[in-house]
Amino acid sequence: MWGNGAAAARVLAANGAKVFVCDLHLSVAQHTQRRIEAEAGECTVMSADVTKDADVTALVDACLARYGGRIDILVNNVGRSEPAGPAEMSEQSWDSQTTVNMKSVYLCCHYVLPIMEGQEGGGPIVNVSSIAGMLYIGKPQVAYSAMKAAVIQFTKTTAVIYAKKGVRLNVVVPGLIHSPLVGLLAEKYAGGDLEGFVEKRHQACTDGEDGRSV
Known part of the structure; x- marks a missing residue:
């Protein structure tokens, strides 16, 4: 099973990109590196907290x-994401989700946009949002949903600003994807009932099954 980010890195590497993978936990990045290199891809890794300016x-x-x-x-x-509506959610939880889901995108764009603007050929930026940023998907995750909606509008606005500067921005809005994180989500939103949580996700999908990162 691949996570969304690891799957994206895998596909890029398979198509000849030299990928530089970052994760908060170095061991996770190294796991992805080993899998990519096993398929003859090129991959460099490091750990970083992309909510922190110095790390980015x-x-x-x-x-x-x-x-x-x-x-x-x-x-x-x-x-x-963390479960809660605005009345139940602590300020700390709101702030932390805002930082992880939106500030991380801002910081990386803040430092990479000038590089792409100044280099021959410019470059593309892909921001990953979520279907939860467009509609309610049955979970009380108001901060996550709000910030993923913000990622969509951030991308649209920045794309217009940089359209004439050789930098292209797009946003990907995945639906429900069965990734290694589903077990953690089941703990948060279904009291650890993984089977029931997965079945509920299947029922929410139009074809009766959630997606897979491959």
């Missing part, structure tokens, strides 16, 4: 140093 700066600098001063593609794939 170090990440971008490391990527530039590794690959000749260019960043040809940026994929922002970060997310975290």
